[in-house]
Amino acid sequence: MERPNSLSAVLHEIRLAGPIARIDLARRLGLSSAAITKLTARLLAANLIQEVGHAPSAAGRRPILLALNGEAFFVIGLDLSWQGLRGAIVSLDGRVLTDRKETRNLFEEEDDREIVGTLVSHVEALVRESGVDRGRLLGVGLVAPGAVSWHQGRMVAPTPPTMSLTRSIRRRPPFDWSHIPLAEELQARTGLPTFVDNNANAAAVAETWFGQHRGAKNLAYVAVGGGIGAGLIINGEPYRGDRGVVAEIGHTTVQVDGPPCRCGNVGCLELFASTVALLDEARRLITEGKAEALGDLAAWKGNLDQLTVEAVYRCAYQGNPACGELVERQVAYLGAGLVNLVNMLGCSLVVLGSREISFPMLEWLCEKVTALVRERAYAAAARYVEVCPSRLGADAFILGAATLVLHPFFDAPERVMGRAA
Known part of the structure; x- marks a missing residue:
């Protein structure tokens, strides 16, 4: 039957x-x-x-x-961040094919025509460079940080990255994106169905489609970077909330009398647990004349702007006490945030992902965070909690963008079946 x-x-x-x-x-x-x-x-x-x-x-x-048949059709994924724009042609089975990056920060633009034009040009360049028949392209998925109206295809409020606590606080991005009908404009200009979503939400979906937890029905994906964001999979579907603002774990309060955050709150988790906060502390120690205590990091003394998260992690992993303290401080705050997440949602699977932390170091971080969560989370849930590193790395976001198109295709393949035969 x-x-x-x-x-x-x-x-x-x-x-x-x-x-x-x-x-x-x-x-x-x-x-x-x-x-x-x-x-x-x-x-x-x-x-x-x-x-x-x-x-x-x-x-x-x-x-x-x-x-x-992974090459029956293809989709285009766009990953828009404060570091630039990345686009890729992705196959049905999640292989990243033609990959294109530009460092231009579109969040600093103040002309919506320029923003849309850049995105369209990026799509067209991908199509040109890949040589893929346009008739085999199912659509475009675009992901970005912050509040996104999935149904309207608009970014409501892009989330700015955490700034160093030693720098001035800016409450919002310099340009209001909420009036730009991104999905509508891109679809009109490219002729391809277009979908827009929050990057952590999409990365969570990518984990259940292409990650090691393929098919997982309940999962929390937590992105550790210049900010701390989360995406939720509940009963096999992404949870987007009512207004496109959901699982903003980075903007939960961990210090009620803490420093101000760019979001308008004070004492936000990402002020202490983000990679920006980690680097901020490392640079502070170096400028205070404690570079020697940081072992290999002393070499960065004259080039602090180039100091990397990976360098701090490796220094700590190799046993340097000062670097170890920096990482343990980050773990303490990140663990506190995840304890709150686990206690509120009852999720037993948390996946940590990052653009900046390599898989071996992310795996090490997860071991530390798991121990803390199991120690402090509500006892009935704690014993089942698993905090795992994402094996997708930075590809989680581009693959997540791809799933915005793949999901409706797999739900109703008969709509386009004649095109692939």
Whole structure:
């Protein structure tokens, strides 16, 4: 028997579990062998899936394995941040193909025509450089930090990165983006369906599609960088809230009489747990004449602006006490934020991701944070909490942008099936 949306269910299952035999698809989805044969025949005819060999068998005929045809269609992901703009052509199976970056900070622009024009030019350059047939492009996904109106396709309020506490506080970005219908403008200019979302929300989805927690139904993704952001997956779907502002863990208060934050609050978590805060403390020690105590970091004394988070982490990992104290301070605050998150949401899986921290150092950070969370979180939940490093790295955001287009495609593949055959 075939149920409504069975075609979508089969395609999703092949994406998650492929290569997979028809008999296993039938068992996992609760469909008859006849229904599976009919549905997979349609997907094969549309070139969305492929037969890729045979499964081992103790006796009898070996079942044919089915896998997603990653190059049936492609999508464009755009990752807009305060460090610049990154775009990529992404296959259906999550491979980042043509990759393009520019360091220009669009959040400093004050002309909406210039902003949209730059994004359109980036898309067109990607299409040109990739050589992909435009008819095989499903759409564009754009992610950015801060509040995003998913339904309107607009950025409500881009979140500025944490500034050093020694620098002046600016309450908001220099230009109001909320009036720019980004999705509408990009779609009109490129001819491609366009979707816009918060970058941490999208990264959370990417983890469940392409990360080591593929298929996870409940997950919190926490991005550790110049700010601290989070994205939530609840019952298999991203949670976006009512106004596009959700899981802003970086702007939860951890010091009621703390320093002012650019968001307008005081004592925000990211003022103490962000990579900006970590580097701020390292530079302060160096300028106060304590560079020698920081071991290898002493070499950065004449070039403080180039000091990296990775350098601080490696120095601490190698056993330097002063650097170790800096990292432990960050862990204490980050752990406190995650304890609050776990206690409020009851999530047992937290994934930490970062553009700036390498996987080995992120793995080390997770070990420290996990111990703290298990010690301090509500006892009934603490024993089950797992804080894991993301293996996607900076690609989590570009892949997350891609899922904004991939999700509706996999939910209704029949809309475009004729184009791939």
